[in-house]
Amino acid sequence: MEVLMYLALFFLPIFILKASALKIITPGDSIRDGETLESDNGTFQLGFFSPGDSKNRYVGIWYRVSNTTVVWVANREGPVSDKNGVLSFDDNGILALFNATNGLLWSSNTRRSRTPREPVLKLFEWGNLVVKEMNDDNPLNYYWESFDYPCDNFLPGMKIGKNLVTGFEYYISSWKSSDDPSQGQYSLRIDTRGFPQVVVKKGSETVFRAGSWDGHYLSGRKPEDNPNPLYSYHFVMNQNEVYFRSEILSSSFISRYAMNPFGLMQRFIWHEGRREWQTFSTAQTDLCSTYGLCGSYESCRSDGFTPCSCLEGFVPKSSTSRGLNSTDDMSDTAGCVRRTALDCKDGSDGFLKHTRLELPDTSKAWANNTMNLEQCEEFCRKNCSCTAYANLNVKEKTGCLVWLDELIDITEFSEGRQDLYIRLAKSELDQIQRNRKSKGNQKAVTIAIPIIVPMGLMVTMGLLYKWKRNQGKNKEKMELTIFDFATIANATNNFSSVNKLGQGGFGSVYKGVLKEGREIAVKRLSKDSGQGLDEFKNEVTLIVKLQHRNLVKLFGCCIKGYERMLIYEYLPNKSLDNFIFDKERNKFLDWQRRFHIIDGIARGLLYLHHDSRLRIIHRDLKASNILLDNNMNPKISDFGLARMFGGDQTEDKTRRVVGTYGYMSPEYAFHGRFSMKSDVFSFGVLILEIITGKRNRGYSDLDNNLLQHAWRLWTEGRSLELIDKALVHTDGDAAAVGSNTCITTEIIRCINVALLCVQQRPEDRPNMSSVLLMLGGESTLLQPNQPGYFIEKDLPPLMAAADCRSQEQSICSNEFTITVLDAR
Structure with missing residues (x-):
């Protein structure tokens, strides 16, 4: 025994050295x-x-x-x-x-x-x-x-750029998938052509432009997206190299900037208390994030009726106007040209100052550090190829940046940040100044109009003014088209039953076609609907500021007397419940499409909860409020019950419980408490409904609802029995679930995520950023606790059932939509 002890004492230092090695x-x-x-x-x-x-x-x-x-x-x-x-x-x-x-x-x-x-x-x-x-x-x-x-994470201290001597390039590249870390299609790098700028590429094609260095940060940043004060940002450009780098200023927190397999760039911060990553920001947040969405000399506005419009002094190349439905196919005729040709030789051209435009693509720009703005203008005026100029350093108001070709990829911001001077003919400049002065006079006259107009119009204008004032405090413009009643009546064949798409608790929805051929969906609120003026105002003010590919787009509204209508983009495939709950249509939804829909809804919710300027709680997320476009892309709709949170607010309480049983979280249904985790609960229900093709309520004789049924099968290790039979017996191009192990594994992962989302305690449910990571297989899945389901006899007594009827069948969920009224 002593010998063993001595040997142990002899070898112990060796083991310690090996461990410390x-x-x-x-x-x-x-x-x-x-x-x-x-x-x-x-x-x-x-x-x-x-x-x-x-x-x-x-x-x-x-x-x-x-x-x-x-x-x-x-x-x-x-x-x-x-x-x-x-x-x-x-x-x-x-x-x-x-x-x-x-x-x-x-x-x-x-x-x-x-x-x-x-x-x-x-x-x-x-x-x-x-x-x-x-x-x-x-x-x-x-x-x-x-x-x-680097791989797919841009960590503090890393740099992206290029060694101009050796040609070696530092860049971020996506994984092929969550299961395959080999280099994917997307990359974050510096385009060194012209004046260097940070871009996201898909292969060799630029798909997003973060912008060029403006002396403070990247010029593609919106004014409200102030750089995190916990970081310092550096841009180096000399004869040997060009690169962009960030450094962390505090070691008290963990943060990373990552690119997912689909090219989305997001910053995550580690929340130690919750032991999870939380999304801090997302680079590509709206339609205008798409590089080159609009043509030359066009600006993109994600909150406008159409995203693309000509800059002042320019007119469309083609007489055919382009709207949302044609942006996926950019033709050579897209873009604008000067209304009046330049006359460079006589030096009479001038420059129109713009204060709310993102700097255009700089791949054909030229920069000089020593020039001031006056010298920059003079240089540009003498060079007939120069189309625009700006300060190189927006913070110090120094340097010169000039564009030597057509201006492309321009986004219009709601606030000014950097001045851009665009070349126009002198006569055109004079006309623009007269127009601006005339518009100013028109605004002054408009204030007096309500005094002499009929009462109905005066109320309407006053209401719109109040929304604008309360939402932006005169700092933001609420770009919303006000349609007259006759236009909408004509578009819907006077609200013909043939045009009726469906009917819900708040009124009817009609298909319409405007004179220019644009298809629209008209939500006409019934006079005795549960959605009153407050809900109508709420839906308008929220949706007009929310722009995301997975949210339905609001074109405008119509008010006449007691008539209140919302004008949306028309989505031909109607709502999700039309497919998943129909024995014939559900065959068109193979697992790939269903997962695509789940992923899209999750991204829309992530935008509402974390990435939009407003933190929005939807409060009525259900299958009938998920609309599908031509490509079966999901879009969240119906924001009449949504609530906005400000600052650090994470929870609220109400005595007026509104929403839909079957999707409503227990803490909201019973106690009126709602938060982002309330929407997460509804999302979990949706996942299970998409997987099973069954509604939550009244699932079977054995189990009162789908959550109860799913939990029982999960605990018994029989979760595969939940899968919709239409998936198990899929024929044709898409393999049946039973013959594809990868699909089966993905479905089990989705069931796991769904059960995590519907847990009884809100604090046990993940947030949407964690949900997306789990759906993509990028995060460890925890074991869920028992769901927060409840039986129908426990429902509150005051309840108004939704009237979910349509000519063919319901396009809304036949769950109960309830409104519990406050006592007076």
Whole structure:
């Protein structure tokens, strides 16, 4: 026994040294599957992992607090097929990954011009894996670093850009999927043509432009998107290199900027109390985020009737106007031209100042740091190719940036941030000044009009003015088209029953066609509907400011006497419940389409809860309020019951409970408490309905509702029995669920997510950013607790049932829509 004790005491220091060696790797050391290298304070770890549902093994770096959040992968294109991979480190400071047969799968032996004397491998606290000399921490002397080869995460301290001498480029690239970290289609990089700018590309095609450096941040940033004060931003451009980098100013929180497999760029912040990532911001938030959506000399407004319109002094190239339905197919005729031709030779051209435009694409621009604005104008005036100019540094009001070609990719902001001067003929400038002066006079006259107009029109104008004042306090314009009653009556054939799409608790919906051929959906509120003036005002003011591909677009409204109508984009496939609850139509929804719909609804909710300027709680999310366009893209509709939260508000309470039983969370139905987690509950119900093709209420004789049924099957390990028979027996191009393991795994994951969303306690439910990560397989799935279902006999006594009737069948859910009125 004494001998064993002495041996233990002898070998103990060796084991301790071996364990501590995992903080730093020296030549001859290796990392095997199951072992990890850790940063000094344990923020990051390096080791082997399998992404999502894949069985392949990769070497990656992840956060210790969230070991499924992998921020860098070594062997993206060369996975290990089993757990016998070895990562070695040799005397030359080269990292190499070998499989079980000693085949080389990946190596760091690139861009190496020097050989280290005492190489070590170290993982730093900011996530950078570095080969360096033992006692040299100078970044300029590193032999190799993972930050030179980013993956899908743009961490503080990383840079994107290009070495102009060697041509080496640093850029972020997406994973192919949540199960495959190999390089996907999308990348975040710097376009070095003209004046460099940050862009997102799909292959070689630019799909989003974050903008060029303006001395403070990127010019594509909207005025309200102020940079996080916890970060500093740097842009370097010289003869040798150009790059953009951010640095974190506080070590008290963890943040990352990531690109998902679909090219969406989002910043996440780790919430230690909830042990989850929360979405801080999203780069591509609306229709105008799409690069080149509008043509040359057109500005894009996501809150306008149509997104694209000519700049002042310009007219369309084609007489055919373009609206929302044609933006997917940009023809060569798209865009605008000057109304009056320039006359560069006589020097009479001038420049019109714009204060609310994002700077155009700078790939054909030229910059000078030493010029002031006056010199910039003079340079531009003498150069006939110059179409516009601006200050290079918006903060210091210095430098010169000029455009030498047509202006493209311009977004109009609600507030000014950087001045842009666009070249026009002198006669055109004079006319614009006269028009602006005339409009100013018209505004003054408008104030007096309600005194002499009929009472109905005066009330209408006063109401619209009040909305505008309360919503923006005279700082924002509420761009909304006011349709006259005759126009809408003509468009709907005088509200013919043939045009009627359906009827709900708040009135009827009609299809209409305007004179110019645009199809619309008209929501005509019934005089005795539950939606009064407040709800009508609420829906208008909310939707006009909410712009997202997964939210229905509001074109305008119509008010005449007691008539109140909302004019929406027309979506030909009507509502989701038309498909999932119909035995014939549900066959058109294979699993790929259903998952696409689930994902789209989740993205719309994420925008409402986190990414829009307003924090919106929908309060009536259900299958009938999810509309489908031509491509079966889902759009959340009906914001009459929605509520807006401000500041740090996360919860509210009401005695007037409104919504739909079957989708309503227990804390709201019984106690009037609602929050973002109330919408999450409704979303969980929707997922289960989409998977099963069954309504929540009255599911079967055995179980009172779908949630109860799903929970029982989950606890018994029989969740696959929930799957809609239309999916199990799918024929044709889409494989049946039973014959596709990947689809089955994805459905089980969705059921798990749904049950997490419908848990009894709101604090146990995930937020929508976590939901999206889980749906994409990018986050660990927890085991859910029992759902918050309740039986019909427990419903509050005061209830008004919705009248869900249509000519063919209900296009709204036949759940009960209820309104509990306050006592007077």
